Amino acid sequence: MQFSIFPALFDKPSKIRFDQQEADESVELFLRKHGITNVPWILITLVGFLIPPFALWADVALEINLLSNVPNSILAGGIIVFYLLLLAYVIENFLFWYFNIYIVTNKHIVDINYDSLLSRKVVEVELVDVESQSADIKGVIRQLFNFGDVIVETAAERLRIEFIDVPKPDFVADRIQDLSKSEHGSSNP
Amino acid sequence: MIAENSLIDILFRVENVLLIFKIGFTLFAILYFVFSLIVISQVRLMTETVMTEGGSLLRALSILHAGFALTVVILFIGFF
Numbered sequence: 001m002q003f004s005i006f007p008a009l010f011d012k013p014s015k016i017r018f019d020q021q022e023a024d025e026s027v028e029l030f031l032r033k034h035g036i037t038n039v040p041w042i043l044i045t046l047v048g049f050l051i052p053p054f055a056l057w058a059d060v061a062l063e064i065n066l067l068s069n070v071p072n073s074i075l076a077g078g079i080i081v082f083y084l085l086l087l088a089y090v091i092e093n094f095l096f097w098y099f100n101i102y103i104v105t106n107k108h109i110v111d112i113n114y115d116s117l118l119s120r121k122v123v124e125v126e127l128v129d130v131e132s133q134s135a136d137i138k139g140v141i142r143q144l145f146n147f148g149d150v151i152v153e154t155a156a157e158r159l160r161i162e163f164i165d166v167p168k169p170d171f172v173a174d175r176i177q178d179l180s181k182s183e184h185g186s187s188n189p
Numbered sequence: 190m191i192a193e194n195s196l197i198d199i200l201f202r203v204e205n206v207l208l209i210f211k212i213g214f215t216l217f218a219i220l221y222f223v224f225s226l227i228v229i230s231q232v233r234l235m236t237e238t239v240m241t242e243g244g245s246l247l248r249a250l251s252i253l254h255a256g257f258a259l260t261v262v263i264l265f266i267g268f269f
Contacts, residue, residue, distance in 0.1 A: 016239070017240045018238060018239045019238050074210045084221050088221065095231070095235075099239075103239075114235060118231075120231075
């Protein structure tokens with residue numbers, strides 16, 4: 001099942017680069033978490049968006065008269081504060097999704113982690129160090145939308161890179177294997 | 190006891206309650222503006238780390254968002 005509102009897999013993208021990219025290095029795969037993983041926070045946002053009008057309506061309709069006794073300026077200020085908090089929640093979740101990126105090049109695997117607004121971590125391993133890779137699709141939703149985890153084990157300091165909830169994990173693991181084999185071949189002629 | 194009662198009376202006068210809320214809202218709006226500046230810097234850092242087609246749009250949106258946050262600060266200071 002396709003879900004392309006938030007594209008999360010780019011195969012050989014020509015217009016994507018990263019700052020540690022070498023001159024003869026090309027991006028083979030560019031991945032984020034599957035777009036469907038955004039649904040929970042989008043639903044929470046939609047519900048949150050409806051809370052103030054619903055509360056105002058319920059206050060009048062059910063004759064609670066709690067909000068109608070609050071001065072208009074305080075009520076308006078409270079509603080603005082509520083919507084600002086909601087907007088901050090949306091921004092934080094969107095940026096978290098947008099900037100948690102996995103890049104597979106013809107030489108490296110790059111895992112860019114954006115944990116919060118104040119931290120960023122970039123893990124880069126060479127494809128020649130890749131020892132094994134596997135795809136893991138657990139659960140009905142993941143099966144339905146074809147997304148899951150790709151786990152890459154490397155020889156370098158027993159580093160393990162996990163691509164969490166990426167689209168088409170079998171395809172991604174297969175591509176990493178192909179690239180790793182060709183990189184091993186070129187490094188051991 | 191009399192002094193305590195008069196303090197409570199002063200605190201709970203309508204205009205004082207409004208003032209307390211106004212200060213609270215304004216402080217929140219200033220904090221939100223600081224948050225929007227952090228978002229700008231983080232978006233700039235991340236779009237410099239990974240260059241994508243949507244990077245410039247995202248940077249423009251983050252600046253617009255900071256402008257909006259500043260408008261809210263002015264709104265709370267001026268109109269409440």
